[in-house]
Amino acid sequence: SQQGEEDPQALSIQEGENATMNCSYKTSINNLQWYRQNSGRGLVHLILIRSNEREKHSGRLRVTLDTSKKSSSLLITASRAADTASYFCATGGDRGSTLGRLYFGRGTQLTVWP
Protein backbone atom coordinates (compact mmCIF):
# COMPACT_ATOMS: atom_id res chain seq x y z
CA SER A 1 0.00 0.00 0.00
CA GLN A 2 1.18 3.54 -0.66
CA GLN A 3 -0.65 4.81 2.38
CA GLY A 4 1.45 6.80 4.79
CA GLU A 5 1.45 5.77 8.42
CA GLU A 6 1.94 8.34 11.16
CA ASP A 7 3.65 7.69 14.43
CA PRO A 8 2.79 8.13 17.23
CA GLN A 9 -0.99 7.78 17.05
CA ALA A 10 -1.34 10.24 19.91
CA LEU A 11 1.00 12.81 21.43
CA SER A 12 0.42 14.93 24.52
CA ILE A 13 2.77 17.80 25.44
CA GLN A 14 2.90 21.08 27.36
CA GLU A 15 2.79 24.49 25.72
CA GLY A 16 6.24 25.64 24.70
CA GLU A 17 7.54 22.13 24.04
CA ASN A 18 8.34 20.83 20.58
CA ALA A 19 6.16 18.21 18.94
CA THR A 20 7.58 15.69 16.50
CA MET A 21 5.45 13.41 14.36
CA ASN A 22 6.71 10.82 11.92
CA CYS A 23 5.36 9.35 8.72
CA SER A 24 6.48 6.23 6.88
CA TYR A 25 5.43 5.05 3.45
CA LYS A 26 6.18 2.12 1.20
CA THR A 27 6.48 3.15 -2.45
CA SER A 28 8.20 5.82 -4.51
CA ILE A 29 6.63 9.26 -4.28
CA ASN A 30 6.45 12.53 -6.15
CA ASN A 31 5.94 14.55 -3.00
CA LEU A 32 4.80 14.28 0.60
CA GLN A 33 2.32 16.63 2.23
CA TRP A 34 1.26 17.36 5.79
CA TYR A 35 -2.26 18.39 6.76
CA ARG A 36 -3.93 19.48 9.95
CA GLN A 37 -7.51 18.76 11.01
CA ASN A 38 -9.30 20.41 13.89
CA SER A 39 -12.03 18.32 15.44
CA GLY A 40 -15.10 18.13 13.22
CA ARG A 41 -13.59 20.24 10.46
CA GLY A 42 -11.99 19.71 7.07
CA LEU A 43 -8.26 19.21 6.56
CA VAL A 44 -5.98 22.18 6.03
CA HIS A 45 -2.84 21.85 3.94
CA LEU A 46 0.30 22.79 5.87
CA ILE A 47 3.34 22.05 3.76
CA LEU A 48 4.49 20.09 0.71
CA ILE A 49 7.98 18.66 0.30
CA ARG A 50 9.10 17.28 -3.03
CA SER A 51 10.97 14.01 -3.40
CA ASN A 52 14.21 15.85 -4.29
CA GLU A 53 14.05 18.04 -1.17
CA ARG A 54 15.37 17.03 2.23
CA GLU A 55 14.05 19.77 4.50
CA LYS A 56 11.51 22.55 4.38
CA HIS A 57 10.42 25.24 6.81
CA SER A 58 7.24 27.23 7.21
CA GLY A 59 6.94 29.39 10.30
CA ARG A 60 7.12 27.08 13.32
CA LEU A 61 6.92 24.00 11.12
CA ARG A 62 9.90 22.00 9.94
CA VAL A 63 9.50 19.01 7.66
CA THR A 64 12.19 16.54 6.71
CA LEU A 65 12.09 13.83 4.08
CA ASP A 66 14.37 10.82 3.79
CA THR A 67 13.47 8.96 0.60
CA SER A 68 16.06 6.24 1.28
CA LYS A 69 14.20 5.37 4.49
CA LYS A 70 10.80 6.28 3.05
CA SER A 71 10.04 8.48 6.01
CA SER A 72 9.23 12.05 6.90
CA SER A 73 8.94 14.03 10.09
CA LEU A 74 6.96 17.10 11.07
CA LEU A 75 8.34 19.24 13.86
CA ILE A 76 6.24 21.95 15.48
CA THR A 77 8.42 24.19 17.61
CA ALA A 78 7.26 26.13 20.66
CA SER A 79 3.83 24.51 20.54
CA ARG A 80 0.67 26.32 21.58
CA ALA A 81 -2.68 25.10 22.83
CA ALA A 82 -4.10 26.17 19.46
CA ASP A 83 -1.89 23.55 17.77
CA THR A 84 -4.12 20.85 19.25
CA ALA A 85 -5.42 18.91 16.24
CA SER A 86 -4.90 15.77 14.20
CA TYR A 87 -2.00 15.82 11.77
CA PHE A 88 -1.94 13.70 8.62
CA CYS A 89 0.73 12.94 6.09
CA ALA A 90 -0.25 12.28 2.50
CA THR A 91 1.90 10.92 -0.27
CA GLY A 92 1.62 11.81 -3.92
CA GLY A 93 2.81 9.00 -6.15
CA ASP A 94 5.01 9.09 -9.22
CA ARG A 95 3.11 10.27 -12.25
CA GLY A 96 1.59 7.40 -14.16
CA SER A 97 1.54 5.01 -11.24
CA THR A 98 -1.24 6.29 -9.02
CA LEU A 99 -3.46 8.39 -11.25
CA GLY A 100 -2.59 11.48 -9.28
CA ARG A 101 -4.33 10.69 -6.03
CA LEU A 102 -2.97 11.36 -2.56
CA TYR A 103 -2.72 8.60 0.03
CA PHE A 104 -3.50 9.75 3.56
CA GLY A 105 -2.35 8.11 6.78
CA ARG A 106 -4.52 7.68 9.87
CA GLY A 107 -3.08 10.70 11.61
CA THR A 108 -1.44 11.71 14.87
CA GLN A 109 -3.67 13.31 17.47
CA LEU A 110 -1.68 16.12 19.10
CA THR A 111 -2.86 17.61 22.38
CA VAL A 112 -1.05 20.66 23.73
CA TRP A 113 -1.83 21.50 27.35
CA PRO A 114 -1.70 25.12 28.48
Add this chain to the structure above:
Amino acid sequence: SQTIHQWPATLVQPVGSPLSLECTVEGTSNPNLYWYRQAAGRGLQLLFYSVGIGQISSEVPQNLSASRPQDRQFILSSKKLLLSDSGFYLCAWSVTDNQPQHFGDGTRLSIL
Protein backbone atom coordinates in the same frame (compact mmCIF):
# COMPACT_ATOMS: atom_id res chain seq x y z
CA SER B 1 -9.45 33.66 -3.90
CA GLN B 2 -10.70 30.12 -4.12
CA THR B 3 -13.37 28.81 -1.80
CA ILE B 4 -15.12 25.49 -1.39
CA HIS B 5 -18.63 25.08 -0.07
CA GLN B 6 -20.04 21.84 1.21
CA TRP B 7 -23.48 21.32 2.68
CA PRO B 8 -25.25 20.41 4.77
CA ALA B 9 -22.96 20.35 7.81
CA THR B 10 -25.03 17.69 9.55
CA LEU B 11 -27.56 15.22 8.20
CA VAL B 12 -29.62 12.51 9.85
CA GLN B 13 -31.29 10.08 7.48
CA PRO B 14 -33.26 6.84 7.89
CA VAL B 15 -31.98 3.60 6.42
CA GLY B 16 -33.19 3.18 2.86
CA SER B 17 -33.61 6.87 2.16
CA PRO B 18 -31.82 8.65 -0.71
CA LEU B 19 -28.86 10.97 -0.28
CA SER B 20 -27.54 13.99 -2.09
CA LEU B 21 -24.53 15.95 -0.83
CA GLU B 22 -23.34 18.90 -2.83
CA CYS B 23 -19.97 20.54 -3.11
CA THR B 24 -19.11 23.64 -5.11
CA VAL B 25 -15.83 25.41 -5.73
CA GLU B 26 -15.41 29.08 -6.56
CA GLY B 27 -12.48 31.03 -7.92
CA THR B 28 -10.83 28.36 -10.04
CA SER B 29 -11.48 26.51 -13.29
CA ASN B 30 -11.27 22.82 -14.14
CA PRO B 31 -10.20 21.67 -10.69
CA ASN B 32 -9.69 18.07 -9.67
CA LEU B 33 -12.51 17.21 -7.27
CA TYR B 34 -12.59 14.54 -4.57
CA TRP B 35 -15.05 12.90 -2.18
CA TYR B 36 -13.62 11.27 0.95
CA ARG B 37 -15.18 9.47 3.89
CA GLN B 38 -13.59 9.53 7.31
CA ALA B 39 -14.56 7.08 10.03
CA ALA B 40 -14.13 8.18 13.65
CA GLY B 41 -10.44 8.32 14.57
CA ARG B 42 -9.39 7.06 11.17
CA GLY B 43 -7.76 8.37 8.05
CA LEU B 44 -9.43 9.41 4.85
CA GLN B 45 -10.86 6.90 2.42
CA LEU B 46 -11.04 8.23 -1.13
CA LEU B 47 -14.47 7.47 -2.60
CA PHE B 48 -14.50 9.31 -5.92
CA TYR B 49 -12.40 11.76 -7.84
CA SER B 50 -12.96 13.71 -11.00
CA VAL B 51 -10.62 15.49 -13.40
CA GLY B 52 -13.37 17.05 -15.50
CA ILE B 53 -17.09 17.34 -16.22
CA GLY B 54 -18.65 13.92 -16.49
CA GLN B 55 -15.37 12.16 -15.64
CA ILE B 56 -15.69 10.17 -12.42
CA SER B 57 -13.33 7.55 -11.04
CA SER B 58 -14.42 5.32 -8.20
CA GLU B 59 -11.91 3.96 -5.75
CA VAL B 60 -14.03 1.41 -3.94
CA PRO B 61 -17.25 -0.41 -4.81
CA GLN B 62 -20.03 0.84 -2.60
CA ASN B 63 -23.55 2.04 -2.21
CA LEU B 64 -22.66 5.54 -3.35
CA SER B 65 -22.26 7.33 -6.67
CA ALA B 66 -20.89 10.70 -7.74
CA SER B 67 -21.61 13.11 -10.53
CA ARG B 68 -20.04 16.29 -11.85
CA PRO B 69 -22.73 18.11 -13.82
CA GLN B 70 -20.77 21.37 -13.95
CA ASP B 71 -17.09 22.26 -13.85
CA ARG B 72 -17.10 23.28 -10.20
CA GLN B 73 -19.92 21.15 -8.83
CA PHE B 74 -19.50 17.68 -7.38
CA ILE B 75 -22.41 15.66 -6.02
CA LEU B 76 -22.37 12.53 -3.89
CA SER B 77 -25.52 10.43 -4.05
CA SER B 78 -27.14 7.25 -2.92
CA LYS B 79 -30.48 5.72 -3.86
CA LYS B 80 -30.83 3.77 -0.60
CA LEU B 81 -28.66 4.50 2.42
CA LEU B 82 -27.23 1.73 4.58
CA LEU B 83 -26.23 1.94 8.23
CA SER B 84 -22.62 1.53 7.11
CA ASP B 85 -22.85 4.78 5.13
CA SER B 86 -22.64 6.77 8.35
CA GLY B 87 -19.54 8.89 8.62
CA PHE B 88 -17.90 12.22 7.98
CA TYR B 89 -17.87 13.12 4.29
CA LEU B 90 -15.34 15.57 2.95
CA CYS B 91 -15.13 17.24 -0.43
CA ALA B 92 -11.83 18.63 -1.69
CA TRP B 93 -10.32 20.21 -4.76
CA SER B 94 -6.84 20.60 -6.19
CA VAL B 95 -5.32 22.37 -9.17
CA THR B 96 -4.01 19.13 -10.60
CA ASP B 97 -2.66 15.71 -9.68
CA ASN B 98 -0.50 15.33 -6.57
CA GLN B 99 -0.95 18.97 -5.60
CA PRO B 100 -2.26 20.31 -2.27
CA GLN B 101 -5.90 19.58 -1.71
CA HIS B 102 -8.30 22.11 -0.22
CA PHE B 103 -11.12 20.74 1.86
CA GLY B 104 -14.64 21.77 2.70
CA ASP B 105 -15.86 21.66 6.27
CA GLY B 106 -17.48 18.27 5.83
CA THR B 107 -20.90 16.70 6.34
CA ARG B 108 -21.58 14.54 9.38
CA LEU B 109 -24.00 11.86 8.14
CA SER B 110 -25.84 9.70 10.64
CA ILE B 111 -28.05 6.85 9.48
CA LEU B 112 -30.80 5.69 11.82
